[in-house]
Amino acid sequence: MFGGGRMKPAAFDYVRAESVEHAVEVLAGADGDGKILAGGQSLMPMMNFRLVRPSVMVDINRIAGLDRIELRGNRISIGALVRHRMTASDTIIADRAPVLREAMKHVAHLTVRNRGTFCGSVCHADPAAEMPMMSQLLDAVVHIASPRGARSLPIQDFLVGSLMTALEPDELVTAIEIDALEPGTGWGFGEFARRHGDYALAAVAVTIKKRDGIAHGVRAAVMGVGETSMRVREIETALEGNDLQADLIDSAIDAMRSTLEPNTDLHASADYRRHLCGELMRRALSDAWSRSGGAHLQ
Numbered sequence: 001m002f003g004g005g006r007m008k009p010a011a012f013d014y015v016r017a018e019s020v021e022h023a024v025e026v027l028a029g030a031d032g033d034g035k036i037l038a039g040g041q042s043l044m045p046m047m048n049f050r051l052v053r054p055s056v057m058v059d060i061n062r063i064a065g066l067d068r069i070e071l072r073g074n075r076i077s078i079g080a081l082v083r084h085r086m087t088a089s090d091t092i093i094a095d096r097a098p099v100l101r102e103a104m105k106h107v108a109h110l111t112v113r114n115r116g117t118f119c120g121s122v123c124h125a126d127p128a129a130e131m132p133m134m135s136q137l138l139d140a141v142v143h144i145a146s147p148r149g150a151r152s153l154p155i156q157d158f159l160v161g162s163l164m165t166a167l168e169p170d171e172l173v174t175a176i177e178i179d180a181l182e183p184g185t186g187w188g189f190g191e192f193a194r195r196h197g198d199y200a201l202a203a204v205a206v207t208i209k210k211r212d213g214i215a216h217g218v219r220a221a222v223m224g225v226g227e228t229s230m231r232v233r234e235i236e237t238a239l240e241g242n243d244l245q246a247d248l249i250d251s252a253i254d255a256m257r258s259t260l261e262p263n264t265d266l267h268a269s270a271d272y273r274r275h276l277c278g279e280l281m282r283r284a285l286s287d288a289w290s291r292s293g294g295a296h297l298q
Contacts, residue, residue: 007048007049007050008048009044009047009048009050009053010047010050010053012047012053012054012055012056012057013055013056013057014056014057014059015056015057015058015059016059016061016062017058017059017060017062017063018062018063019063020060020063020066020145020172020174021145023036023058023060023063023145023172024145024146024147024170024171024172025147026056026058027056027058027169027170027171027172028146028147028170029056030054030055030056030169030170031169032169032170033054033055033056033169034054034055034056034057034058034169034170035047035052035054035056035057035058036058036060036172037057037058037059037060037061038060038061038080038081038117038119038120039083039115039116039117039120040115041108041112041115041116041120042116042120042121042124042126043120060080060081060172061081063081065079066079066080066081066082066174066175067079067081067082067083067086068082069082069086069087069090069092069093070092071092071096071180072177073180074179074180074182075141075177075178075179075180076092076093076096076097076177076178076179076180077175077176077177078118078119078175078176078177078178079119079174079175080117080119080120080172080173080174080175081117082117082118082119083113083114083115083116083117083118084104084107084108084112084113084114084116084117084118084121085113085114087100087101087104087118088101088104088105088113092180096180096181097138097178097179097180097181098181098187099134099137099138099181099187099188099189099205099206099207100134100138100178102187102189103130103131103133103134103189103191103203103205104130106130106191106193106196106200106203107121107129107130107131118131118176119173119175119176122135122140122142122155122158122159122173122176123165123167123173124163125159125160125161125162125163125164125165125228126162126163127162127223127224127226127227127228127229128199128200128223128224129199129223129229130191130200130203130223132155132159132223132228132229133203133205133221133222133223133229134178134205134221135155135159135176135178136155136156136159136221136229136230136231137205137206137207137219137220137221137231138178138179138207138219139154139155139178139179139219140154140155140176140177140178141153141154141155141176141177142154142155142158142173142176143173143174143175143176143177144167144171144172144173144174145171145172145174146168146170146171146172147170150174153166155176156231159228159229161227161228162227162228181207182209184209184210184292184293185207185208185209185217185291185292186207186208186209186210186287186288186289186290186291186292186293186294187205187206187207187208187287187288187291188204188205188206188283188284188285188286188287188288188291189203189204189205189206189284189287190203190204190205190280190281190283190284191203191204191280192276192280194267199224200223200224201224201267201268201272201273201276202222202223202224202225202262202273202276202277202280203222203223203224203280204220204221204222204223204277204280204281204284205220205221205284206218206219206220206221206235206281206284206285206287206288207219207288208239208244208285208288208289208292209292210289210292210293210294213243213294214241214242214243215239215240215241215242215243215244215289215292215294216240216241217240218235218236218239218240219231219236220232220235220236220281220284220285222256222260222277222281224262224273224277225260225261225262225273225274225277226260226261226262232256232281234252234255234256234259235252235253235255235256235281235285238251238252238255239252239285244285244289244294244297245297246297249282249285249286249297250282253278253281253282254278256277256278256281257274257275257277257278260273260274260277262274262277285297
């Protein structure tokens with residue numbers, strides 16, 4: 001409908017799931033035509049524009065136990081109903097994954113953060129969203145339920161492409177586990193958008209540990225410069241086991257830029273996104289090295 005009319009979704013059945021088992025049972029009965037409703041911040045606009053037309057909507061918001069953030073050894077479990085605002089304010093995240101807390105400040109607007117979920121954002125797999133990138137940075141494992149039982153997938157196997165995952169039509173993500181950072185781990189995050197809350201033209205995230213004056217456990221990820229967010233192995237390999245100096249970082253960033261293949265669109269050219277990603281990475285690396293106890297590199 002155009003001319004100022006309001007878009008409405010196609011007709012669908014609504015089921016309020018009472019348990020994970022009930023949810024996947026309903027999905028299985030939908031013959032691949034069911035959708036999970038948690039936050040709905042991506043799903044509902046797509047339904048309103050009729051980009052997706054599920055025959056059944058399965059609401060999981062009443063399922064007990066899916067709204068928890070729990071520290072399990074050196075891993076943090078984030079349940080399927082954990083909202084962005086919960087992730088941003090949680091003390092476990094602040095203490096053991098501060099880089100994720102920083103990323104949450106850049107997620108959309110207050111309304112979206114109040115309803116949208118961490119797991120839902122990862123499942124949507126938008127290449128310009130922060131949570132898929134942060135999941136890759138923190139070596140996430142996705143926990144999945146289906147009528148066949150439970151399975152777990154590392155994030156690199158779960159994220160297939162732009163708006164595409166390895167999730168089957170009758171499967172439900174129940175939680176995503178991420179690494180809890182060791183005390184003293186340095187981190188950096190950088191994002192550039194034309195307005196706060198807009199999709200980023202580019203974003204980067206980094207973690208580094210400093211031992212005996214050299215970098216260990218270097219992790220770097222980027223988004224907005226490809227069909228998916230991604231880990232940057234060129235940065236990780238070049239910096240691992242070295243004392244970070246400006247010239248070393250420059251050469252690592254040059255190597256990264258040579259592999260990036262961003263799109264040109266009405267917001268920015270490919271060359272601009274490539275340059276922007278490099279500058280954001282330089283600042284994030286300097287911040288991470290400084291937070292780990294090294295000298296600031298800028």
